[in-house]
Amino acid sequence: MSSDDSPPARRALITFAWVWVGAPLAYGLYELVRKATQLFTG
């Protein structure tokens, strides 16, 4: 039931799913860090 012994096809699906949600989140975090640095430079 766990992912530890997942077949390769399922591992690919897991990777795809995490990239699907991770990519926009990374974009949001990048924009956040850009804005947050203004506290120290602004």
Add this chain to the structure above:
Amino acid sequence: MAPAGWSRWLVPPAALSVHLSIGQAYAWSVFKPPLESALGLSGTQSALPFQLGIVMLGLSAAFGGTLVERNGPRWAMTVALVCFSSGFLLAALGAAVEQYWLIVLGYGFVGGIGLGIGYISPVSTLIKWFPDRPGMATGIAIMGFGGGALIASPWSAQMLESFGTDSSGIAMAFLVHGLTYAVFMLLGVLLVRVPRPVKAAGDGPAALDGPQVSARSAVRTPQFWCLWIVLCMNVTAGIGILEKAAPMITDFFADTSTPVSVSAAAGFVALLSAANMAGRIGWSSTSDLIGRKNIYRVYLGVGALMYALIALAGDSSKPLFVLCALVILSFYGGGFATVPAYLKDLFGTYQVGAIHGRLLTAWSTAGVLGPLIVNWIADRQEEAGKDGSSLYTLSLFIMIGLLAVGFVANELVRPVHPRHHEPAPRTEEPTKKEASDVQ
């Protein structure tokens, strides 16, 4: 239901695809100025779609929770997808034909139902898949709600820059939002699975074991109302800072040799959002190690200490102010993310999603209470001729009092009396659908 060998690590991204989408609600402010100029609205009017959305979130989570438990997470995510996306499409139509009421109806009412159902849709399922780490599992999903605004805020702003800020530009932006979120949330609908109701050792999903309490019985227990107070107080204290973060840091250090500029204040707000998000996953995961009651002792006790430090230090130290505010906001996020696991500990997994939905009325109450306290007191203090950090001193001490009330409520939480438990473990007897799946 999950086929044999289905990985539980597919369920958090399914939950995140929904929460990252509906978290857009907190970035509504991006649309406010363009709507005000394009449709000639006041600030209050342009805020109405968001406010109605949050009210509908609370109502649909409270009243739709039982339906979500009965029909499962895929049904709930589908409803969330349809409502949230069609809310944007209706709002797009409203902007295109310059009918403000259609924007309120679409984004606020229809979209708000999507917010509430979407918010609670993965909670119960995640807890069932991760019985060994329920705090971490729900922390991932609820962190997504915070992350949704981080994504939507710059994305929506860029879109308005491309399409223009007149009514047709806003309509186009709403349309793209509705369609994009529909595709994005579809991943959650396709991937979410309920674990098979079998007892499993190790890190597999466990069956329903321990005390199981229905949502109907849970709201009749003192434990539910103690947790309601805990959540309400913790959220009120967090919102108290979040609501007025930028003016607060500016006022605090206005009379010092290093006043805070507008852009630095914006950076401070962004940093608070990061702390809020980090607290959701970090503190909630920590609760799996130190226990739910202990982590809330930290949120409420150390939170009160942080407020006291801000109040006593005044404008003497900017780093101390920033540090304390960050810790408070991390506790605010942590409080949201840990509460489903706390509910699971007390009431079991049987109807934890529905119970969570009912508990979210504490959030709606805090959403009104927090800003009301801070704004009202700051206005009165200003009228009394005070300025700088003294504008907020009274509010800060009130927050400490509220956190103390929450601390006491947390101390009063005891295991639920067996008379509230469901008579027999539900998983031992398969439902009609499960039986037909096997056949």
